[in-house]
Amino acid sequence: MNKTAIAFLLGTLFSLYVSYPLVTGSLLLLCLVTFIYYRKIWILGFIVGLLWCAFQAQFAIENKLATDAPAKVSHIQGLIASIPETFPDHISFEFLPDAPDLPSKIKLSWYFPPEHYPKAGERWQLTVKLKPPFGMMNPGGFDYEKWLFSQDIGATGYIKKAADNQRLAKSTYWQINDWRFQLQQQIQSLIPAASQLPLILGLAIGQRDDISPSQWQILRQTGTSHLMAISGLHIGLAAGLGFYLISWLWRYSPFNTFHIPAHRIGAVAGLVVAIFYACLAGLSIPTQRALIMVSLAMLALFLKRQVYPSHILSLACIMVLLLNPFALLSAGFWLSFAAVAIILMCFTQRFPAIRLAWLKIHFVMALGLIPLLVFFFTDVSVISPIANLIAIPLVSILVVPLIILAMIVLPISSSLAAILLYAADFLLDILWHILSFLSDVPFASWNTPIYPWPLLFMLILAILLILLPRGYPGKYLALVFLMPLLFYKTERPDSGDFYLSVLDVGQGLASVIETKHHTLIFDTGPQFSDSFNTGEAVVIPFLRYRAINQIDTLLISHGDNDHIGGLHGVINNTEVNQIMSSQTIRDVDTLLCSAGQHWQWDGVEFAVLQPFPEQSGSENERSCVLRIQGKNQSALLPGDIEKQSEQKLVQQYGDELKSDILLVPHHGSRTSSSMPFVHAVSPRYAIFSVGFRNRYGFPVKDIVQRYKVVGSEILRTDWNGAILFRNGDAPVLWRQHEEHLWTSKATE
Template sequence: MFFVALAYYRKLWILGFIVGLLWCAFQAQSAIQNKLAADTPAKTTQVQGLIASIPQTGHHHISFEFCPEDSSLPKKIKLSWYYPPEDIPQAGEHWQFTVKLKPPYGMMNPGGFDYEKWLFSKGIGATGYIKKAEDNQRLATSSQWQINAWRSELEQHIRSLIPQAEQLPLILGLAIGQRDDINQTQWQVLRDTGTSHLMAISGLHIGLASALGFLLTSAFWRYCPLTSVRIPAHRIGALGGLYTAIFYACLAGLSIPTQRALIMVSLAMLAVFFKRAFYPSHVLSLACMIVLFLDPFAVLNAGFWLSFGAVAIILMSCTQRFPGIKLAWLKIHFLMAVALIPLLIIFFNDVSVVSPIGNLMAVPLVSVLIVPLIILAMMLLPLSMKLSSLLLAAADYLLNCLWSILSWLSHLSFASWQTPVYPWPILVMLALSLLFMLLPRGFPGKYLAILLLMPLLFYKTDRPASGDVFVSVLDVGQGLASVIETTHHTLIFDTGPKYSQSFNTGEAVVVPFLRYRDIDDVDMVIISHGDNDHIGGLSGILKHINVTQIMTSQPLEHKVTTFCTAGQHWQWDQVEFKILHPFQNQSGSDNERSCVLQIKGKNLSVLLPGDIEKQGEQILVSSYGKSLKSDVLLVPHHGSKTSSSRHFIESISPKYAVFSVGFRNRYGFPVTDVADRYRNIPSTILRTDLNGAILFGRGDSPIFWRQQQEQLWTSKATE
């Protein structure tokens, strides 16, 4: 009755708001139920189902989305297959696998990528890997109605036609939205020049495809005079444009920007066919409502905000302006670059300064020449492979010319502006300031909005007071990385592991944390020893951050280092730093010769022992005794049974014992007996797999990043 009353009294906006909330709540509950529970025990199971995405190939492994037929499992899971057979799965095929599944889980760090959020937005309820088994087999080939199968087949055709093309990854991105082959260096060039949006098939590309379909269909219809008398060519052209837009959007994978563009183009084409006037703002609003109805969690995707925000800026700056704007296309580039700054800061903490120049050259070239060539090549594939090859080769040549310009721009020292994580009041003021600047000339007080930018210019991240120290133990999975800050100095102790050629925690975790803290220069990096889980991220850090000194227990190739030796000490901002281990000419394994650092500030004392084992612990106890006592101990060797002897623990008597371990790691760290020894001190047990990044020194109690940043999609970690 309540909803009937709202409808009767024409309070439709209230009715729509309430219905929207109920729909979102229903979708949220469904998404939560679709997830594998965090306390689900790891077990091997056999599954049958559909390959729901184009497999992504890596170094000796592939990964893909899989829709199992078993209703007791999540509707979609993400699987990896290490060392797969030559006959790998293809999109749209039905397979049977023996898999080991785990709940959706990711590292949780300040400034870092929220992997669990990404999985949630994709509807993926579990991750896992395929185990070697004789019954891993293809059950059925792909159906002819599988869109992903079409996309995969097109990908194979394009690869075979231009196998040596330098810009093949970009061509695949523009053709079918397949961006897996674009490497980190290429993405960095696109980000630095503000041209990443060209790889997201959206309004520009869908509009071009629709226009091409409109023109070709209209031209063909005009050669049929008997039919064109009854139905005008432009109406049939609208249907051709609609069909081409739908076809291209499906090939692109129907991402959020693609959905928005397809809906807007479809409404425009239908309006032309039915001879109805339409307002761009109404079309944009309707497209937004349809996208959110289909997927309420689209708001978690940066592409949603950037896509709709960009079109809204164009409409706001270019419509209902009299007289017309001179050089409107040039002004649009500038306004887009400026007005999207708040969104770029929120999602990426990175703003391209050269974006207007990069887009000024890239957008016309891509829109007028490159994308039409690629679309024509795909349309002509069934008719002439040779002609398609020539068109794709021409697109590759033009992309090479464009890439040389973008690469030069990206290497300029001022190409991008790395920003810290601003508090929300400053971001609100920035957004309001830019909104006022977009208003028509003559709007009262328009240019006073520049005053709202003043807090942005004077903002500084909080730093420790003189004599105090901040210690951040980052969540890097099975490994160790920590950042120590004083008033004017920064030290990194270990850098976490390198998981693959394209992913290391130095670049994925430590560098984003430093950006979050507005740190561009690091005074010292200490590598406790040479195991991958401690040194693997070093190259990623050196790639992005200026490091003054590297200290380690063993030589590193192609790097100038200082060896850590017991007795070294220094003071930064009244905070004492001492190297306690290894002693000169000390023998033993790499673990036993780990660098051990002790930090003593007014607010906090910390001991970082690397991976020393019981022999090294005995040396420390006999050499330093009770002076080892510290508030925080990064438990040696991640809680292995080879370390954490009773005398060592009693000498330190830590208030907090921190285990830097990976979620459900294969070693079973921390060992139960070791954890019990710390509880008997008593020490408070903290774990990066359960707590995420752990931040000390910011108050009386440590900050647990996983618990502080808990959201709807965050898994509740349990032992």
């Protein structure tokens, strides 16, 4: 069973990440021949996993709105399939449209929604504008398209204001999400003054929308994020609570004269409670895994059959992937299954019993999950064993049972449910003070670079060797495998060279320039809302990807949101030595840039060409203009200057403007890129930093043509994602470089 599960998982993984039909077909043929000859069931498991995932992937791809589909307004009817997420200026929810020519599931945003919010399970008629699933593509950044693909969402869009937007039918009684929404409303009304209400909602119904970014940061730094939602551990606790409580009651019940053993009644009750609690969580991947394992364990108890724990885990893996092979794209899948596998490897068949097993299990879990945490998050909580040693017993033994009991008694007595919930709030408040204190410890978390695959594989081998029983031969090799990681450093440019990375921030601009020992950021992209800006969502993950912990200079070309919006997201998350801009920035110590400023880093020349003294005009016209000269390439970064400033630059510098790389001014607007300026720069690469299907229609076709006339190669962040220049070599186009079967191909 274990070999078959691993083979099934590998087949699914291969189908997702290898998109070459010839390679896949050749491997499939080889496996079929091998199976016919050897008749091994695990070979069949690999074949089934490969074919099943390929079939599901093809269906998901066909379900997506085509990238070249024209943007149009549609009138649709359908079902709200999730609890609406509430934001300051809009709500968002999943929608199942009735139209056969649309994807089966879409994600909609409703700005300035009606007074009576739509609810989960209701049927609505809506006027929407849809677009294909599309996201920013950057090194180290969140792959939004992969997430949409894993959730089977084939399009995104927003609801337009229209008179015919109306509810067609209320939710029916069998809608799970409606139950969850009703519970959310009841909990909020029962304990409105609870200080830890967002955490209670997360533990009660898996609704984590109200947990603030600062709270998430504390949970990540202490390694306790898994406890603040309905996890596999909690499903197991719910099943155990139902099993022992009903078994105990059955022994003293008059119904036990039916000669039904208490353990059988308890097994049925434990399974019912587990299903109830898993449904409250929306049947997420960790709860699916836990529910399958609990079901098998309760079935074994009911039938008095002995079942190996590893076989239960293997069968759960196969069943989860049969239900949803794209679960492999989620970090939750790997973390939840790996956690159970580590416990089974380290704490089963050990005789005599391990002393202080509860303490050791935290240490082993924290150690064993390090490779996955490094791979998915590049962030490892150093104090996780201590934090979990306190948090797991408190949350699992006290808080979760209180919340489950409150959910059970809520239909009977709301006052008793409120008492139980306030008790849970009191315990969580104590826990939160402890976690806040631990997160402030200087060494609370360890940020790692993104290691290459060989080093990551060596880390996995080292951890496995450390976890092996004492006296196992070869354990000392763990030190050998760890040594390369201790001395690993991200590749930096040679002296005299620089790296230029133009990041994909949608409609805006953010770029990072690296020399051998220094780093400069030119603009930080836009701020889309109070909770989302590209400085925090794009620039900071890129810096972590490059193992950059300090910024020498952060230069903001001008004060428009699409250039300065991510500023605070950057300075709040990394050390910045100096901030330059064309204008004073409120509450920020700013050095004003002006023509004539220049400096040298590691043999690379930096020169500010504009603004000139007493220069008039708009903020765009007075943008800081930076030119960089290395021994193998040069770059000109002009911000959003327009024709008047372009004319001054041509008059002042003439042929000195010529550069290999140009970040096209004002994103390709007609107000910029005058012919004299284009000819003076004559770039080899013309970079348009624009958003996919942006409302301005940038870049304008006439402007693109001007650069083609002078022989420039056209690159665009909406088509190519992040664009990375290294030592004068051909640029790396991140969307094409990291293309997978879920990656959309942008076209005009």
